[in-house]
Amino acid sequence: MSGTINITKFVLLLVLLASANNYQVGCNFTLNYPSFPDQVSNDFIKSSKSNIFFDALQVTADVQGAPITHLAGRIVYKKRFRLWNKDKIASFNSTFVLNILPKDNGGGEGVAFILAKDSGVPPNSEGQWLGLVDPSTNGSSQNYIVAVEFDTKKSFLEDLDDNHVGLDINTVYSAMQVSLNSSNITIASGTYTNITAMILYDGRTKMMNVSIFKGNLIGPNSSTPVISMPLNLSEYLPKNVYVGFSASTGSGSELNCVREWYFNGDDIDLGMPLWVWVVIPLGIVVLLLLLLFGGYLYWKKKRFNNSRDVSVFDDPTIQGIETGLGPKKIKLKDLKAATGNFNAKNELGRGGFGIVYYGTWKGHEVAVKRITNTPQGKQNLIAEVTTIGSLHHKNLVKLIGWCYESDELLLAYEYMPNGSLDKLIYANEEKQDGKEKLPLILAWERRHNIICGVAQALDYLHNECMKRVLHRDIKTSNIMLDSEFSARLGDFGLARMFKLSERSHHSTKEIAGTPGYMAPEIFHTGRTTAETDVFAFGVLTLVMACGRKPGGQYDQESESNTSIVDWVWELYSLELVTDAIDPKLKGNFDKVQAECMLALGLACCHPNPYMRPSMRTALQVLMGEALPPSVPFEKPIFMWPTTPPSFNREESYSGGMLTSVSSLSGR
Numbered sequence: 001m002s003g004t005i006n007i008t009k010f011v012l013l014l015v016l017l018a019s020a021n022n023y024q025v026g027c028n029f030t031l032n033y034p035s036f037p038d039q040v041s042n043d044f045i046k047s048s049k050s051n052i053f054f055d056a057l058q059v060t061a062d063v064q065g066a067p068i069t070h071l072a073g074r075i076v077y078k079k080r081f082r083l084w085n086k087d088k089i090a091s092f093n094s095t096f097v098l099n100i101l102p103k104d105n106g107g108g109e110g111v112a113f114i115l116a117k118d119s120g121v122p123p124n125s126e127g128q129w130l131g132l133v134d135p136s137t138n139g140s141s142q143n144y145i146v147a148v149e150f151d152t153k154k155s156f157l158e159d160l161d162d163n164h165v166g167l168d169i170n171t172v173y174s175a176m177q178v179s180l181n182s183s184n185i186t187i188a189s190g191t192y193t194n195i196t197a198m199i200l201y202d203g204r205t206k207m208m209n210v211s212i213f214k215g216n217l218i219g220p221n222s223s224t225p226v227i228s229m230p231l232n233l234s235e236y237l238p239k240n241v242y243v244g245f246s247a248s249t250g251s252g253s254e255l256n257c258v259r260e261w262y263f264n265g266d267d268i269d270l271g272m273p274l275w276v277w278v279v280i281p282l283g284i285v286v287l288l289l290l291l292l293f294g295g296y297l298y299w300k301k302k303r304f305n306n307s308r309d310v311s312v313f314d315d316p317t318i319q320g321i322e323t324g325l326g327p328k329k330i331k332l333k334d335l336k337a338a339t340g341n342f343n344a345k346n347e348l349g350r351g352g353f354g355i356v357y358y359g360t361w362k363g364h365e366v367a368v369k370r371i372t373n374t375p376q377g378k379q380n381l382i383a384e385v386t387t388i389g390s391l392h393h394k395n396l397v398k399l400i401g402w403c404y405e406s407d408e409l410l411l412a413y414e415y416m417p418n419g420s421l422d423k424l425i426y427a428n429e430e431k432q433d434g435k436e437k438l439p440l441i442l443a444w445e446r447r448h449n450i451i452c453g454v455a456q457a458l459d460y461l462h463n464e465c466m467k468r469v470l471h472r473d474i475k476t477s478n479i480m481l482d483s484e485f486s487a488r489l490g491d492f493g494l495a496r497m498f499k500l501s502e503r504s505h506h507s508t509k510e511i512a513g514t515p516g517y518m519a520p521e522i523f524h525t526g527r528t529t530a531e532t533d534v535f536a537f538g539v540l541t542l543v544m545a546c547g548r549k550p551g552g553q554y555d556q557e558s559e560s561n562t563s564i565v566d567w568v569w570e571l572y573s574l575e576l577v578t579d580a581i582d583p584k585l586k587g588n589f590d591k592v593q594a595e596c597m598l599a600l601g602l603a604c605c606h607p608n609p610y611m612r613p614s615m616r617t618a619l620q621v622l623m624g625e626a627l628p629p630s631v632p633f634e635k636p637i638f639m640w641p642t643t644p645p646s647f648n649r650e651e652s653y654s655g656g657m658l659t660s661v662s663s664l665s666g667r
């Protein structure tokens with residue numbers, strides 16, 4: 001929204017700039033100076049020989065000690081007055097009080113009220129030129145000046161006398177002049193006599209009237225003006241003119257003072273240039289649109305928050321996690337940048353939940369999982385993921401960060417250079433008809449080590465976390481291998497969030513898991529429990545030992561319909577269990593370890609969930625801290641409902657360390 005505000009400010013600024021021009025706009029041009037104290041000095045543009053002293057405009061100033069002969073001065077109001085526009089001419093009324101004290105040689109030359117294009121006094125305009133025009137340009141229409149002169153000296157032949165009023169247009173030779181002899185007024189009558197002049201101009205009739213009175217006579221007066229002359233000001237002057245006074249002295253001198261000044265000018269229009277009329281409505285329209293747009297965004301955000309996101313981002317656990325050492329919230333654009341905008345080149349694989357991309361983020365190699373499979377309630381998922389993601393174990397894939405923006409759900413995990421187990425355990429089989437045979441990467445040692453790692457991770461999830469976490473989808477493709485070929489369990493806890501109905505034959509139930517790894521009771525209860533995790537771990541153990549796909553009635557990926565559990569159990573009952581060991585190992589394996597691992601796998605795959613060992617026991621068996629559980633030679637028949645064994649469990653497994661039944665039952 002800050003951008004919006006900036007644009008609004010900009011539009012307002014434009015409007016203000018348009019109005020703050022060099023002339024007043026929108027109100028009548030009014031000057032009101034009953035006196036000229038120093039404070040008003042900045043209202044005026046003053047030529048070098050002019051100033052404001054003693055509460056008066058000193059148009060030709062008496063600068064202490066300096067002679068006041070041969071001066072020219074001009075003082076105008078700082079803003080210009082809009083005199084005319086198109087065919088309209090403004091009316092105005094300028095009333096002022098003059099006080100003129102003759103000094104050298106009987107006084108001179110005079111003072112004038114002016115309307116002029118220029119604020120400055122022309123050069124060489126002292127003496128008879130009254131500060132109006134330069135002698136070289138006398139008479140030129142380029143002077144753009146109209147003046148009412150109050151002449152106190154007869155300077156040349158055409159001048160009437162030394163006490164007259166005249167109207168001058170671009171020259172000092174008056175278009176009209178009137179002597180004041182008859183009205184018994186002397187312009188230069190000294191300090192103790194004020195003269196009031198009133199100049200009225202009617203823009204409609206184009207008449208200029210000049211009246212002159214003795215004393216301070218401010219107020220309407222109907223007495224006959226001394227000058228009343230038709231004058232089309234727009235013929236001689238530009239649209240905008242400075243208004244003020246000019247004065248001069250010659251060999252004779254005087255103090256030319258203006259003691260009061262009142263000016264009233266009409267507006268002829270709003271005085272705004274045309275473009276303002278375009279900009280203001282446009283600005284308003286833009287403003288409205290922006291407001292609408294802003295409102296829409298606000299509404300959308302609010303709705304969005306209400307509908308789905310609010311619970312996620314208000315969840316204190318997530319916020320806590322963000323600040324802690326757990327997974328961080330990462331911006332979508334950062335993850336896009338990390339993966340080259342989900343470039344197909346960076347694709348690492350496809351899983352049940354989405355596509356995994358390789359990327360680098362803040363110098364870390366990451367595997368970014370882009371969830372495409374719509375889970376039920378993404379906000380729950382994020383809560384779950386971040387909670388689970390804050391678990392740390394050397395055999396768990398670390399969740400570095402997550403992102404939920406614009407309906408994109410992304411999880412960034414640490415990158416596992418050796419990929420997932422399924423790629424390696426079946427590798428040779430897949431490449432069988434290829435020309436070069438891949439070297440066997442997963443030797444027995446590594447397989448055993450991997451199974452130990454998985455058992456440690458599951459034991460941690462089941463028994464060591466504050467809250468028990470079930471994996472729910474243990475299988476080879478969910479086990480990653482780090483650079484040391486140690487097992488790293490991935491995607492733990494996620495499976496619960498996703499429907500697998502499209503793969504499940506029990507479409508009425510939402511079952512999490514992968515066929516072949518699913519315990520038989522799941523198809524009855526529809527629930528995953530610690531024991532179902534143990535079953536899947538058992539299948540995984542057999543797969544690792546045999547290098548064979550799990551098979552089974554629900555596994556469409558496997559070529560064989562016989563499940564690995566049935567197949568191994570068969571060999572076990574024939575006491576040929578080591579025949580099950582992956583032929584790719586070419587007999588290079590520890591026989592005792594292999595028998596132990598297969599027995600453990602079968603025990604974990606016991607059809608009765610109550611008979612399966614716990615992950616803690618399984619781990620102890622693998623570490624050699626407990627004897628392998630005894631496995632019946634005949635695979636027991638699956639019975640529903642399952643029942644806890646009536647006999648003492650301590651006897652059922654040698655070294656059995658089964659956790660209590662109640663703690664095993666799923667939550």
Ligand SMILES: *[C@@H]1O[C@H](CO)[C@@H](O)[C@H](O)[C@H]1NC(C)=O
Nearest residue numbers: 026027028029264265266267
């Ligand atoms: C300007 O002056 C004229 C005449 O003196 C008056 O009719 C008009 O209302 C004034 N306008 C404003 C905005 O003061």
Ligand SMILES: *[C@@H]1O[C@H](CO)[C@@H](O)[C@H](O)[C@H]1NC(C)=O
Nearest residue numbers: 135138139140170171172173
């Ligand atoms: C000044 O101009 C007027 C007409 O514009 C002309 O009559 C007059 O002779 C001029 N005077 C001088 C001194 O140039």
Ligand SMILES: *[C@@H]1O[C@H](CO)[C@@H](O)[C@H](O)[C@H]1NC(C)=O
Nearest residue numbers: 160161162163179180181182
């Ligand atoms: C006005 O009076 C003065 C002397 O008082 C005289 O010189 C001048 O010619 C008179 N002006 C007119 C127009 O009569």
Ligand SMILES: *[C@@H]1O[C@H](CO)[C@@H](O)[C@H](O)[C@H]1NC(C)=O
Nearest residue numbers: 181182183184185186193214
């Ligand atoms: C002119 O004014 C003087 C004083 O200001 C006065 O004495 C005189 O009578 C006046 N003359 C006329 C004709 O009004």
Ligand SMILES: *[C@@H]1O[C@H](CO)[C@@H](O)[C@H](O)[C@H]1NC(C)=O
Nearest residue numbers: 097191192193194216259260
């Ligand atoms: C002349 O006008 C000024 C300004 O209004 C005033 O202060 C002063 O008293 C007046 N002088 C006379 C002699 O009336």
Ligand SMILES: *[C@@H]1O[C@H](CO)[C@@H](O)[C@H](O)[C@H]1NC(C)=O
Nearest residue numbers: 200201202207209224225228
């Ligand atoms: C100017 O003076 C004439 C003659 O006295 C008068 O008819 C006219 O109304 C005056 N105009 C103004 C604007 O005062």
Ligand SMILES: *[C@@H]1O[C@H](CO)[C@@H](O)[C@H](O)[C@H]1NC(C)=O
Nearest residue numbers: 093094095200218219220262
């Ligand atoms: C001219 O201005 C003066 C001073 O503001 C005022 O008293 C007078 O009434 C005005 N006259 C006209 C015709 O506007």
Ligand SMILES: *[C@@H]1O[C@H](CO)[C@@H](O)[C@H](O)[C@H]1NC(C)=O
Nearest residue numbers: 213214217219220221222223
């Ligand atoms: C108009 O001016 C004359 C001459 O100065 C004066 O006698 C008269 O009283 C004034 N009228 C008004 C209404 O002020």
Ligand SMILES: *[C@@H]1O[C@H](CO)[C@@H](O)[C@H](O)[C@H]1NC(C)=O
Nearest residue numbers: 086087206232233234235236
């Ligand atoms: C006033 O002068 C202007 C510019 O020369 C001209 O366009 C306009 O028609 C004149 N107005 C009158 C009433 O003569």
